[in-house]
Amino acid sequence: MTEIKLHNTKTRKKEVFTPIDAENVRMYLCGPTVYDRAHLGNARPVVVFDVLNRLLRYKYGPDNVTYVRNFTDVDDKINATAMARKEAGAAGTLEDLVRERSDETIAWYLEDMAALGTDEPDHMPRATEYIAQMVTMIEDLIAKGHAYAAEGHVLFAVESYKEYGALSGRSVDDMIAGARVEVAPYKKNPMDFVLWKPSTDELPGWDSPWGRGRPGWHIECSAMADELLGASFDIHGGGNDLQFPHHENEIAQSCCANPDAGFANFWLHNEMLQVEGKKMSKSLGNFFTVRDLLDQGIAGEVIRFVFLSTHYRKPMDWTEEKAREAKAELERWRAFAGSIEEPMGGPHAEVVSALTDDLNTHGAITVLRKLYKSGDAHVFRKSAELLGLLLPGETAEWFEGQAEPETSDLVEYAIALRTEAKLQKDFATADKMRDLLISAGVVVKDSKESTTWEPGPDFDPSKLEGLK
RNA sequence: GGCGAGUUGGCGGAGUGGUGACGCAGCGGAUUGCAAAUCCGUGUACACGAGUUCGAUUCUCGUACUCGCCUCCA
16 A cells, blocks of 8 residues: 655655554544533544544554544633632532542533534543642652753753754744743743642642642643653644644653653644634634534534535635535435445455555545446445444434434325325326425425435424325 | 644635636426426636746735634544
8 A cells, every 4th residue: 555645844845754664553642621522623623533543454454553642631711610600609629620620521522522523532631630740750850951840830942952942933032022021030031931830729730749739731732642642653643723822832841851851753734714704703603512513403423524625724715605515415425335334345445445545535535426426336435434434333323313214204205195186197286295394494305216205404394284 | 922724706715827617596498287295417716916837726925814833622
């Protein structure tokens, strides 16, 4: 199979991907801060890296890939929710309530991401379970002269790391010039960032050599990646908004702690999601969660298809029209190949080669369209599955559910009346029945042998009540 | 101000130094009692200017515009 090429943010080039160890390909993706339901933008990297995960497993073997995605469960917003609940009279300590909030958010997240047809990573570490490793790494950074304690904080000294800024293409001087960084008197350089900060008595905190406190945002990923994947690994990913400062800071921490290791070889960043051409934001009123869409009846698989129809390094515009088109196409595809119990063979070589070219998911979809028209349903299905589409199980339910709707009696009755009228050549009655069905949002499909139907967007069988 | 990405037909969206994919919509046809659904076919585009080249949408430079990041953010 063709070699995999990926765009490496570190070099700004498409490079041939060669794993450090082909029997253990290691990938780390920055996961969510678990303060609330995941919004639609949160889902994009999850889907993108799910495709990469599938591709890597296809090429290197299902057991030869280790995929890690963390949960950030140290956060002010989580604390705020916990405090509000405590004030409202919830039982338990604040720490219990913090944990409870994280737990429920994680459960939602996993449900929502599963609905999109994404596989769970091999490891899903929580920051709060790696505090000891973070403290150790911070101590090491201090010992090596890359960090310093000041007023209960520990700060990373950016001037101690010459490569600082390499990933995002900026120098420390450039950054200071236009910087909007917090001015803190204990910082030696305004760009120095927090590794550890003090916690108040009320808020969650952990004992450390610098007093009771909590970790800064970036150290968790360095510590967890090191623990689970080692000092050197293959791929590190996330949204491109994380490129600076989060990933830049991770590199500084990890490369200074392990100077000869190099940290991640490949950095992959997905572009941001937009909604109807605009950035998703609460103030524009176009902010919504994955769950909001699922509750509106937009299938997870449809969301996934829309995501995959745009290359991951381009801004992806979510529109209702795209969702509509995706649904129509997936319906045809599932009708064609969705019911095969055990698809045989493997994915088509052209689909594989599209994906090996820096995850050209749109190119892969184009090949699928060709296979749909002229190809073999088995190869088509296997190819779609490599993209995480047409999978059996949960992501198939939306389609299978509409094939056998519960409220079919009235519709079946109306169709029977129409069929009878057609046999009698009573087309006035037949057309009346058809109009009635259409007005109830039923899509009527005639073929030589029989008439089938499915619910349309405005399906409302109660409009057929008059037939009783 | 600094860094980066982008500008392809009515819409979405790939790709390429030399006949400009694909999907949706439109149009034509098959099918139908007529339709719908389905299937087949089909037109129009590479922001602007200059350069390199036998030849550029594709490479280089410039201009305009759009977007993202630089602050929590996927």
